[in-house]
Amino acid sequence: MSRTHTYRCLNCLDHAVTRSFDTSHLSRTCPECGSFERFANEAVIDRFETLDASPPAALDWERLERREKLIVAERLARTDKTLDDFDVVVDEIDDADKTDDATASDDATASDDATASDDAAASDDAETVDGERADGADATGA
Numbered sequence: 113m114s115r116t117h118t119y120r121c122l123n124c125l126d127h128a129v130t131r132s133f134d135t136s137h138l139s140r141t142c143p144e145c146g147s148f149e150r151f152a153n154e155a156v157i158d159r160f161e162t163l164d165a166s167p168p169a170a171l172d173w174e175r176l177e178r179r180e181k182l183i184v185a186e187r188l189a190r191t192d193k194t195l196d197d198f199d200v201v202v203d204e205i206d207d208a209d210k211t212d213d214a215t216a217s218d219d220a221t222a223s224d225d226a227t228a229s230d231d232a233a234a235s236d237d238a239e240t241v242d243g244e245r246a247d248g249a250d251a252t253g254a
Contacts, residue, residue, distance in 0.1 A: 119151035122182070128154070135184055152182065153190065160185035172200045 117134045121127045127144035129151060137150045158191075160182055167173030173181065187193045 116155040120154060120157050121145060121147075121149050122152050123147045123149040123199065125157070127151075136190055152186075155189040159189040163188075165208045168195050170195055171198055175200060175202075 113156060114132050115134075116130045116132055118128050118130050119138055121142040123138075123142060124145035124147075127142050129138075129140070131138070135153065136156065137152045139150050141148045141149065142151075163173065163181065163185055171184065172230070184198055187197070227251070
């Protein structure tokens with residue numbers, strides 16, 4: 113008997129699908145909310161929810177965007193990275209305005225830093241299986 117993996121819709125978090133392969137996420141239309149969305153690996157969603165319920169002070173979790181939180185959760189759930197491998201980098205957007213923008217950065221490798229355009233490029237190269245895309249890229253939100 114082969115092991116199965118569960119993936120949940122990142123838009124509504126209500127619908128889940130089970131597949132025999134293991135990847136960080138897959139893309140498909142959610143029958144619950146109707147959007148074409150990424151379905152994240154259940155281990156990533158579980159880690160995200162744990163971090164959200166008890167935010168790590170070292171990361172200034174509340175300043176991160178949802179997409180950045182999901183990237184951190186994905187790295188912690190699916191690699192050997194720890195919270196010590198991440199920093200929150202604060203960039204000043206406008207000197208006159210003094211508005212800060214926080215982003216999570218992964219110290220281990222520069223190539224692990226994900227952007228929306230990187231995710232789109234990775235998704236374009238993904239295989240389609242039965243109308244679903246199994247992507248090995250980062251689990252990110254909409």
